[in-house]
Amino acid sequence: MLAVTDLRKEFGGLVAVDDVNFEIGDEEIVGLIGPNGAGKTTLFNSITGVLEPEDGTRVEFDGTDIVALETHAIARKGLVRTFQIVRVFDEMTVFENVMTGALFGNEESVSEREAEERSRDALEFIGLMDKKDMTTGNLPIAQKKQLELARALASKPRLLLLDEIASGLTPGEIAELTDTIRRLRDERGISVFWIEHIMDAIMGVADRIIVLNSGRKLAEGTPDEIRDNKEVIEAYLGDEA
Ligand SMILES: Nc1ncnc2c1ncn2[C@@H]1O[C@H](COP(=O)(O)OP(=O)(O)OP(=O)(O)O)[C@@H](O)[C@H]1O
Ligand SMILES: [Mg+2]
Structure with a gap:
């Protein structure tokens, strides 16, 4: 690849x-x-x-x-990346952040509805759906990192x-994250x-x-x-x- x-x-x-x-x-x-x-x-x-x-x-x-x-x-x-220093838009909600990945990451042009669908799917997969309406700046670091992953996933990376x-x-958060990364390979x-x-x-x-x-x-x-x-x-x- x-x-x-x-x-x-x-x-x-x-x-x-x-x-x-x-x-x-x-x-x-x-x-x-x-x-x-x-x-x-x-x-x-x-x-x-x-x-x-x-x-x-x-x-x-x-x-x-x-x-x-x-x-x-x-x-x-x-080919999509996350950064060593988390780069999310603090003033946006979690869902809006993921939408930026869904709308702009992908090859074909994506409709608003399709982008919303992808964003929901990514948030479900990463386990962040219950935080979707929160202002991103208020999230603890572990959830900001999950959000970066969800945003990357919403852009349909290979x-x-x-x-x-x-x-x-x-250590507990790391175990959860590692499991998510393994599932990205195995299930997606x-x-x-x-x-x-x-x-x-x-x-x-x-x-x-x-x-x-x-x-x-x-x-x-x-x-x-x-x-x-x-x-x-x-x-x-x-x-x-
Ligand atoms: N934009 C830059 N301008 C000049 N030197 C740079 C720049 N970016 C990195 N370097 C230098 O290049 C080398 C490699 O840096 P890099 O950030 O790639 O290391 P790293 O392996 O990611 O380290 P870390 O584990 O600390 O993140 C270092 O000596 C660094 O100081
Ligand atoms: Mg580095």
Whole structure:
């Protein structure tokens, strides 16, 4: 579904992402881990049109080159993300927030009625329907993160990119979120590419893990393989694993 070849992004003299290659398949949950500053968010930004990667980078989504496309055009193709710092419209209601995903995320033009239907479906799926009329700014962080997920779901993604969606949540909230993400794959056939520092969250659900260190891909494998990888333990996992 997604094929990334020689992804490179520099900031002045700093090579933030250093010729990284990987693929993500259908109905797959792939974790992206690595120390602070490893280049994880920059990698997401370079795939989703937020940043322009260096010449030579190839990013193909469903066989189409998407490197030169803008974020909204990429989202319309079905590649949708959430942000490390939650970005919801605080002054809108929960339902209105989800409607922005339903109306603007999708390829074909969507009628108001159809968008409402998708928004209700997304809120039901995520478990946030009882909050639909609340002003978003009043929600606790866990529900704001669920809302981001619901809004992304309402735009009918095929591949969801999640940037540290579990950070700041309690273990119980993380377990619930992880279960929702697994259901997105199993029941909706959505692939997930997930940056996360919280190992309990990502290791339990990911089919495969990619480890980034100083912009380079250090390792790739099943969660068990990554836990046992000496280089990964030295660079990152340490006593966290
Ligand atoms: N817009 C920018 N301009 C200059 N340097 C940047 C910019 N964005 C990121 N960087 C630098 O690129 C490197 C990678 O940053 P990035 O945010 O991608 O790391 P990360 O793996 O997401 O880290 P974290 O786990 O802390 O979120 C860091 O050295 C960072 O300071
Ligand atoms: Mg980051």
